[in-house]
Amino acid sequence: MISVLHVGQASNVPGRIALLLKKEILKDFKIRPECKVILITGTNGKSTTCGLLANILKGTGKKVMYNKSGANLLSGITTTFCRYSNILGGLNYDFIILESDEASLHLITKQIHPDIITVTNLFRDQLDRFGELDTTARLIEKGIVNNKNTTVILNADDVRVAFLKTVNKKIYFGIGTNHESRITNHESWLSDPEEATICPKCKSDLLFDYKSLAHLGNYNCTKCNLKRPNLDFSVTGFKTDNLTINFDIAYNNSKSNFFLPMIGTFNLYNALCAIALAKTISNVTQVQIQKALDSYSTIFGRGEKLIINKKNAWIYLIKNPTGTTEVLKTLIKIPNVRFLIAVNDNYADGRDVSWLWDARFDFLQNHDKNIFVSGKRAYDMALRLKYANINEGQISINENITSAINKSLKSLDTNETLYILPTYTVLLEMQRKGLCKGIMKI
Incomplete structure (x- = not known):
């Protein structure tokens, strides 16, 4: 009715009603045993990464369910489950991809058990709700600890993300050295907002060889031996213009070139994360990925x-x-x-x-x-x-x-x-x- 009357997307209200009827209703939905469930969380890039990944997997002929509206609280995800299930609560999909609000992650992983959890990055956002970044990191860790058999795919360039305290298997992605990366002492970048970063091991200062975006880059500790983890998926070069990004990704001793019809280093990270996820959970080819990047339609806004x-x-x-x-x-x-x-x-x-x-x-x-x-x-x-x-x-x-x-x-x-x-x-x-x-x- 909400959609019919054009007063919204009906992306949260149905879920709120369902949760009033049963607090942990997600447990009642029937997910196929062979279905892969992926949760994507973090401050920036969740919706775009989710959409890109869905488009890639759909291009392989698989049935994909995801919360396209971007409603990523527990109510929004419950709405998505209600919308795409059959009358008996069955979810007949090959892949379920869900972007999750950082504070909602632990509520979701108490009820469903994802195969993969991805963390894109951590930036100051809604401080009156989340508090400081260390609090947000703890909320995400709380969501991951519910599922110790889940693989986590992490942005290695963000030290808070790379060194989240979990025992899970980890896969890392990031941007390698590139002439367009930011030199840390370049005066044109000195006033850019970035988060304070210290070594998570000994609390000393971190030294950056370069930064690609804000506090994201290649770092090592000035006191102990901590450094950015080795990258499983690495951007080894990229060129940008006003409308597109051309970039190379190295993984599994091979290199592939991709063209992204989007702008900004932030979208390069989104595409890299989506490709790392797709390659981890499927046998998708370079041609299939490129077709998906070409045909991707952004979500509202x-x-x-x-x-x-x-x-x-x-x-x-x-x-x-x-x-x-x-x-x-x-x-x-x-x-x-x-x-x-x-x-x-x-x-x-x-x-x-x-x-x-x-x-x-x-x-x-x-x-x-x-x-x-x-x-x-x-x-x-x-x-x-x-x-x-x-x-x-x-x-x-x-x-x-x-x-x-x-x-x-x-x-x-x-x-x-x-x-x-x-x-x-x-x-x-x-x-x-x-x-x-x-x-x-x-």
């Missing part, structure tokens, strides 16, 4: 291209300092870009919007067109832009997202593209208000 009233627009979800910085860093290089930034402070966004002050909005200071801001915290966003040395006359404030989208689209020249950067509940609001009606996805 994660780098999604749209046509609205015959105008070009993209939507990129923003939710924390590092993710926002990487999006801005990538988009500002594209010619003829315009921006609409929409910020809410609802529970699912995080009540604390102080993270706006850690994101690199100064990347926009040479942008000579109007920047539109919207959402409940539009004035906070406008103030942040002012302190990023953006002319006040360029900042257009409109708290109503419908009106803001309409006005920003009307201001576009024929050769310009609007990039909408919303927080999570702004995305939901856009959907609920029917702002996606008449929009044709490309």
Whole structure:
């Protein structure tokens, strides 16, 4: 009914009702013994990695179930199980892929037993809900410890992820040395947000040979012998432009080249993680992977291209300092870009919007067109832009997202593209208000 009335995706409410009827209802669903269950958790990249992996496996002719809506709390995953099961609770699939909220992981793994758990990365996100990163890491460990026979696939470039305290079999992925990787003392990167990292063994400082993104890179301890684990899946080289990434992956003494029609180092990590998962759980070929990368359609708000009233627009979800910085860093290089930034402070966004002050909005200071801001915290966003040395006359404030989208689209020249950067509940609001009606996805 929720979907029929176009007031949402019905991605959580059915699950909430089911959980009221039975607290651990996931145990009652019948998963085929030969079915592989994969859980993907971490701060950034869950939805894209989940979608890429699903597309790869579908391309091999397998039946795949996944929570495409991105609803990753226990209620959302319960909804997914209800939606895709038969009347007897049977799930007739070869692969079940679920992105999981970090704090919900232990609730899910108490009820279902995954073959693989993947952790993408850990960044500050919704501090009022998660607390600091060490707390988030402990929540993930709590979810993994429920299943000691589960294989864990970890981002070795993130020291907190690489050295999670588990006894499980581990497989590591990461980005090897590359000319586009970040040199740690390069002045253009010194102000980028990154998490404090220390040696998990002796608590001394870590020394980085290079960093690929924020605090992700190749590290070793200055005091003890701890270093980044050896990579089972390694990006050995990559080149990027305004629209694509061309990269090489080494694994099992072989190397394959791939082309990704997406932008940003963050999406390179997502693709690497998805390929590592696919290769671990199936006999997928390089050709099948490439076809899946070519045909992948992003989920709502994660780098999604749209046509609205015959105008070009993209939507990129923003939710924390590092993710926002990487999006801005990538988009500002594209010619003829315009921006609409929409910020809410609802529970699912995080009540604390102080993270706006850690994101690199100064990347926009040479942008000579109007920047539109919207959402409940539009004035906070406008103030942040002012302190990023953006002319006040360029900042257009409109708290109503419908009106803001309409006005920003009307201001576009024929050769310009609007990039909408919303927080999570702004995305939901856009959907609920029917702002996606008449929009044709490309």
